[in-house]
Amino acid sequence: MQPNQKGIRPVTPQYDPWDAWMTRAATGKYELTSVEFTVTNLCNLRCEHCAVGETLVEREGLPISVDQLIRRLDEVETLKTLSITGGEPILNPRVVKETIRPLLKYCRERGIYTQLNSNLTLPLSRYEDWIEDLDVLHISYNYRDAEDFYRIAFQKAKKDVDFKTAETLFNRLKENARQLSAQGVFISAESLLSPFTSRHIVKMHQDIAEMGCKRHEVHPLYPSDFARGMELLTLDQYRETVHRLLDGHHPEVWILFGTLPFYPCSDKAEDRELWQRLHREPNVTVRQDPDGRNRLNVNAFTGDVIVTDFGDVPALGNIKTDRLDDIFQQWLEHPLAKKTHCFCLKAKCAGPNLLVAHAYYADWDFSKRRAKIEIQ
Template sequence: MEKYEMEKCRITPDWDPWDAWYTRSEKGKYELTSVELTVTNLCNLRCEHCAVGEQLVEKDGIPIPIDFILNRLDEIETLQTISITGGEPILSPKVVKETIIPLLKYAKSRGIYTQINSNLTLPLSRYEDWIEDVDVLHISYNYRHAEDFYRMAFGNFRKEVSFEVAKSLFERMKENARTLSKAGIFVSAESFLSPFTAPYIVDMHQTIQEMGCKRHEVHPLYPSDFAKGMSLLTLQEYREAIIHLLDHRHPDLWILLGTLPFFPCSNQDEDLTLWKRIFVDESNVTARQDPDGRNRLNVNVFTGDVVVTDFGDIPVLGNIYKDSLTEVFERWLAHPVAHKYHCYCQQARCTGPNILVAQTYYPDWVFKERKALITLD
């Protein structure tokens, strides 16, 4: 075996290679196992909830040569996953040919898992020649019908877009998801919970199941960029929405609760009950321990800047022109913000909060001084 070769297991509720829990619990420390690459700032939508919307442009800059990026990735012996994001990564055929396909081939040669984030509204032919090399095709789904999509997806668009065009894109997204799912592609649909989506989350869950998706991801609305002005759920409302979804979910559709805003060190019994239900009582339900800043960094392929996440407010940590990614990751682990939020409770299977979630919902909590009040068998 080559020094980088890894055995690649099937992604299931028992094995989510993006989850920071595995390395932290097995190694006793965080390691850089995941890199997210922002490969474009172009997008054909301007969603009202977009957490990177202010970075979107009409024309991309000149990217760093892909061979240089691959050499930087090759330095990371612990690398297990690569995520490809934007913007809409598939919008530019040049980006697909010169950046995405080489990244996928590289990952395949190393046995590395890959995810690409796409709105899936482009013609199916734009995906067919290379999508089989992607482990997870991640889409967003926050709509009841085409009217919702029209309002939400073009909420910040500067050009006039007709409802007929929006409806066509909406139907294409759903049909593409069905077709690719039938072809064996792992399609994972993410919904954010907000005052608008929470009442309809079960309906969205049903549609996601009908599209053939393998997984339904549920996250908070991240108050970043375009989404900064949107209303957030209270913790009580969020808890009620999750419980409602669990009570009415499709049993064969994996639910992944990302950046869950509840913790086993809570003094509220309903939080502890929910934590136990998610981790012990339910099948096909998981809560991913936050990868951002625990086992993942984001790289901008135009500037080379390295940050904790593509939608956070932590200043740039380094640049791949002068820093190796492992050096940047060690620098981050020594950062005061990392020290503030990198708590860990083995007995409760918790690695602490997402930074944005903590700042939004728990500004007064000192997480590292708290202890889990529940033990999972």
């Protein structure tokens, strides 16, 4: 497989175009550089941790035309990245043909980086006729084996699914990852840290390396939708898990810590020490949260524009009537944005994710805090 776009810089630990840090550090302000489209509410899984599970449906209507979506993208002069999510975007062939492929083609021609979120459990042939236009294939990986997959992936299913079916899907996920990785596809496997995955995260990391994935994304469990009632790790447990993963790091796999619940303004020395270690370790990065800092999510059915596809902030506007740039500027004036959009250049921190801040730091006003360390 050839690189997606000739002449553009590859995605590496030194250059992550989704990271809100880059634009904020370079320009002194947040700009809309990323748009995410939710292109389907269909999915063949019902995972216990799904942060959009309550929006999933069995049947859905017709989406907004891709021409209208592209017209709104044309208006965003600062656009650098586009993400496609669901549901499972590949489940409906019509969505692939009428929405995904035209969007990827548009981005390739414009030099926009692209990412698609998939559970990778469908036959390999469903990916091969469009994936050459994609920069990053993002998958979820929160399992040790088929038994874990069976329990987790069908926890919220309304009808019984037999183990053999789940085992087939799990084995297909792993084999698809191996084959696509061998073809040169950049696969980024995400694990959500929970009391279960925390215990087995090093094993999962090694499996991800064995599948050929170039990157392992690690995020907190987001307490939203299906996951709303699940137990969260304490900060002490989370910190210990991160250190253990770093100790077991496969050197050829890039580990990206996203929406990290530790900050350089922490009053705890162990939090500040972890922040510094993460910035010292080779092939390890901390991504500053894109949601609301350089990215908006667009529902391709209703046209509603929100800060994130799994947040509780009401819609900020609608692409049928509003420009995305105007919606983004409106969000920057929102009280929630002002409370969490702190920025410490010397500590390389752009503040917390909204859900993480609410879960762990509900009494903090980040705009009034200051970093206690610097990153050299």
